[in-house]
Amino acid sequence: MDEIVVGIDVGTTKVCTLVGRVENSKTMRILGVGIEPSDGIRKGIIVDLPAASQAIKRSVEKAEHTSGMEITTALVSLAGAHVSSVNSRGAAGIPGGVIDAIDVARALEQAQAVAIPHDREIIHVIQRGISVDGQEGVRTPVGMHGFKLEVETHIITAATATVDNLRQCVSAAGVNIQQFVLNPLASAEVVLTEQERQMGVAVCDIGGGTTDLAIYVNGDVWHTMVLAVGGNHVTQDVAHGLRLPVSQAEDVKKQQGHAIRSDIGSEEFFTIRPFGEDKDVRINKQDLAHIIEARIEETFGLILQEIKRSGYDGLLPAGMVLTGGTSALPGIARIASEVLGMPVRTAQPENLSGLIDKLNSPAYSTSVGLLRWALTMHEHEVAITGGGKNRRRSKGEGMNFDSIKNWMKRLLP
Numbered sequence: 001m002d003e004i005v006v007g008i009d010v011g012t013t014k015v016c017t018l019v020g021r022v023e024n025s026k027t028m029r030i031l032g033v034g035i036e037p038s039d040g041i042r043k044g045i046i047v048d049l050p051a052a053s054q055a056i057k058r059s060v061e062k063a064e065h066t067s068g069m070e071i072t073t074a075l076v077s078l079a080g081a082h083v084s085s086v087n088s089r090g091a092a093g094i095p096g097g098v099i100d101a102i103d104v105a106r107a108l109e110q111a112q113a114v115a116i117p118h119d120r121e122i123i124h125v126i127q128r129g130i131s132v133d134g135q136e137g138v139r140t141p142v143g144m145h146g147f148k149l150e151v152e153t154h155i156i157t158a159a160t161a162t163v164d165n166l167r168q169c170v171s172a173a174g175v176n177i178q179q180f181v182l183n184p185l186a187s188a189e190v191v192l193t194e195q196e197r198q199m200g201v202a203v204c205d206i207g208g209g210t211t212d213l214a215i216y217v218n219g220d221v222w223h224t225m226v227l228a229v230g231g232n233h234v235t236q237d238v239a240h241g242l243r244l245p246v247s248q249a250e251d252v253k254k255q256q257g258h259a260i261r262s263d264i265g266s267e268e269f270f271t272i273r274p275f276g277e278d279k280d281v282r283i284n285k286q287d288l289a290h291i292i293e294a295r296i297e298e299t300f301g302l303i304l305q306e307i308k309r310s311g312y313d314g315l316l317p318a319g320m321v322l323t324g325g326t327s328a329l330p331g332i333a334r335i336a337s338e339v340l341g342m343p344v345r346t347a348q349p350e351n352l353s354g355l356i357d358k359l360n361s362p363a364y365s366t367s368v369g370l371l372r373w374a375l376t377m378h379e380h381e382v383a384i385t386g387g388g389k390n391r392r393r394s395k396g397e398g399m400n401f402d403s404i405k406n407w408m409k410r411l412l413p
Helices: 048-069 103-110 160-172 184-192 194-199 231-242 247-255 283-309 332-340 362-375 401-411
Strands: 004-010 013-021 028-037 072-079 084-094 119-130 135-138 148-159 178-183 203-204 211-217 221-229 269-271 281-286 320-323 344-346 352-354
Touching: 004 048, 004 160, 004 184, 004 362, 013 362, 028 048, 028 362, 048 160, 072 160, 072 184, 072 362, 084 103, 084 221, 103 119, 103 148, 119 160, 119 178, 119 221, 119 269, 148 160, 148 221, 160 178, 178 184, 178 362, 184 203, 184 211, 184 221, 184 320, 184 362, 194 203, 203 283, 211 283, 221 283, 231 247, 231 283, 247 269, 247 283, 269 283, 281 283, 283 332, 320 332, 320 362, 332 344
Parallel strands: 004 072, 028 352, 072 178, 203 320, 320 344
Antiparallel strands: 004 013, 013 028, 084 148, 119 135, 119 148, 203 211, 211 221, 269 281
């Protein structure tokens, strides 16, 4: 039977539940879609439990209705400025002189023995690199001869209370969480090419409330972060500058907006009715573009600071791939390229079939990426934590047998 996978993208602007089936290694058939406006979520964080629970429940019910299937488990997206990451190394001696999956598991277990504060939990442990007896760049160590195995990992953590709130909201919709997946890692599944990952690339997912960044070098994740700025800030600037209700400002941004003022002719106008006016007013599109351009430049200035702080700014010859709803703004890739000083392209989900009317947009990269992540989970994850009851492991706990089996799946042909 073909594998059925479910992803719930809980965003600041929308909740999107997708049910998908793999047709072949490239094509995903979308069987069910449930898109609902978000409620009770701000900057990726739940601020109203009942409202957020209802939005998630409505999204799940729509996806169940369109797919004709009952949804009991799903992968769930995670974002918010509470997410942070650290790189860590672990080593293991090889008593038999030939590496097996248990040796790899021991090295990974040691890499996870970093001091994580009590109010945080591990979401991902992702392998960054493996070396055997000092020889780096090893991809599949099982079966190799050696005396010392070293594994470098990227550990992503999140605030436990914030994750528990999201867990509670999804559980209220009758769904068990198979795993949490950080937004930019999910998006990367559908927007990055293998060549870009190998060369060195940043994926930047600009949503309504957050901007999520992941840096890939030599095919692996080297750095992740979440900024609490997004498209809603642009909308608020437009609302303030043109004296409009936020909902109307959002429509104006989407229909008339452009990120580069100089690309707009001085004679281009549109009409709106601002607060306090009893008739329509003509607005110069250049004035709107001026408001948007200032905020977009500021956002990419913050992204540039973060890339430089990571120390990997010189390792990104493939530049940046933009995705997320805000990346659909005309001109945004050019501004990004100018501010960052690197090539930039915008990307959206491809190779989809089925119920895809709305999904061919950068706004749904994380949603579709969750389905892709479910398929390649064993390739990414070395110890799956963060979903359901499988919470943080204490330092003394051993790596469970399932994790070792997952490693065997990944490392053996």
